[in-house]
Amino acid sequence: MITPRNYSPYTTAVITARPRKETGLKFxxxxxxxxxxxxxxxxxxxxxxxxxxxxxxxxxxxxxxxxxxxxxxxxxxxxxxxxxxxxxxxxxxxxxxxxxxxxxxxxxxxxxxxxxxxxxxxxxxxxxxxxxxxxxxxxxxxxWSDYLYEAASLASLSGKKLNKKRNHVNRFEAEHPGYRFEPLTADHLPAVKEFFNATHLPLSKPAIADVEREQVMHVLDNLEAYGFEGAVLSTPENGIVAFTLGEVKGDTLYTHIEKMNHEVNGAGETVNKLFAVMMTERHPEVMYINREEDVGDPGLRHAKESYRPVELLGKYNVAF
Missing domain, CATH: 3.40.630.30 (Gcn5-related N-acetyltransferase (GNAT))
Structure with missing residues (x-):
């Protein structure tokens, strides 16, 4: 005899399976x-x-x-x-x-x-x-810990601990008296893309580096949708030497993108400082700057540590 599915020997009725309860989460x-x-x-x-x-x-x-x-x-x-x-x-x-x-x-x-x-x-x-x-x-x-800094510290580079950074900015300004620092607009995008393609340096983790490169270009192609604020640093002899993009949330500026020509001394330090100045003037509520994680890259880690973060914002995997 073939026993029907869901049949119980303790009852003459066929047991109906309970319907699966839906959570309502449909991703x-x-x-x-x-x-x-x-x-x-x-x-x-x-x-x-x-x-x-x-x-x-x-x-x-x-x-x-x-x-x-x-x-x-x-x-x-x-x-x-x-x-x-x-x-x-x-x-x-x-x-x-x-x-x-x-x-x-x-x-x-x-x-x-x-x-x-x-x-x-x-x-x-x-x-x-x-x-x-x-x-x-x-x-x-x-x-994956984020590096958090005091906005006023990055905007001024004051104090003994940031003396080297301040010297790099002073040298850049002395060597490039005609430099320009201006908000990044749609008019800058073609030149910024050309600069990024010519100067991009990969991270030590190729998979993440490839994604990061694609996403920087994606942001530049869709800047209005992202709503980021940015700036461009250029010199008469080199053209664009650095650019940066970020967003403000609450009391914090998040610097999502910062690219520079590493062959131009002080370009990175200068765009970092001037962007902090620009954004704290635009947004007086900004007290901190989050320059994000180093993803285990030694070069990024050294660069982020050199600016003396006030805190490393830890992140965790939490499993049930």
Whole structure:
């Protein structure tokens, strides 16, 4: 005799399987067209790490495979962990729902999908609350801490610790008396792209370097959509020697892009200083500048440490 599926020997009735309970989380690909929708949620995130800014998220859509959905006026972002792009992971939810409610919803979603819930790039302020909700492991992302500086310090380069930086700027100004520093506009874009293509230096991690290069060009091609503010430094003899782009969120300026001609002494230090001056004058609320992570690149690490950060903003993988 063939026994029907879902048949129980303890009853004469066929047992009906319970319908799968849907969480309501239906993720869709993230594109730059979604910036106006997602930015208000990013603005609600706590902390000063760069991952909760337009640049920190949208410049890395492809690398981290970001998708998103909005449920109960709360943004959920799904991607992969920062240290292992084969592991699905989520950003801290942002919006109306409490952390407890959103974690519960994500745990149910992950059970249905067949993998553990992992949050990646978690700011330190969220670690203890997640542990209180039952997180099992917390691992620091050593290469992904953000370098945070006092805005006034980068704008003035005052003090003994920044004496070398100040000397580089003074030398640049002395050697290039006709230099120009001006806000980056659409009129500059063709020359900026040409400069970037001619002077780009790769990072020590090729995969990240390739993505970063593509994303810089993508930003330049879609600058209006990103809404970044930027500046260009040029000299009569060299043309463009540096450019930079960033955004302001709360009391912090996030410098997402900074490129310079390394053969022109002081170009990097000068564009850094003058951009800090320009942005703090435009935005008096800016108290800090986040120059983002070094992704484990020794050259970037040395350069960021040389500006004497006031804090390294740690990030974590937190798994349930």
């Amino acid at each position: 869709k690909p993230m594109t730059i067209a979604d910036i106006p929708v997602i930015k208000p949620y990013l603005d609600q995130a706590f902390g000063r790490t760069c991952d909760f800014t337009v640049g920190g998220m949208f410049m890395w859509i492809e690398y981290f495979a970001y998708t998103y959905c909005i449920v109960n006026n709360t943004l959920f972002v799904k991607g992969v962990t920062e240290d292992d792009v084969t592991r699905p992971a989520f950003s801290i939810p942002m919006g109306k729902m409490s952390l407890e409610e959103s974690v519960k919803l994500l745990r149910e979603y992950c059970r249905q999908e067949g993998y553990d819930l992992i949050f990646s790039a978690v700011p330190e302020v969220y670690v203890a609350p997640l542990k209180a909700l039952g997180a099992a492991t917390v691992d620091k992302l050593e290469d």
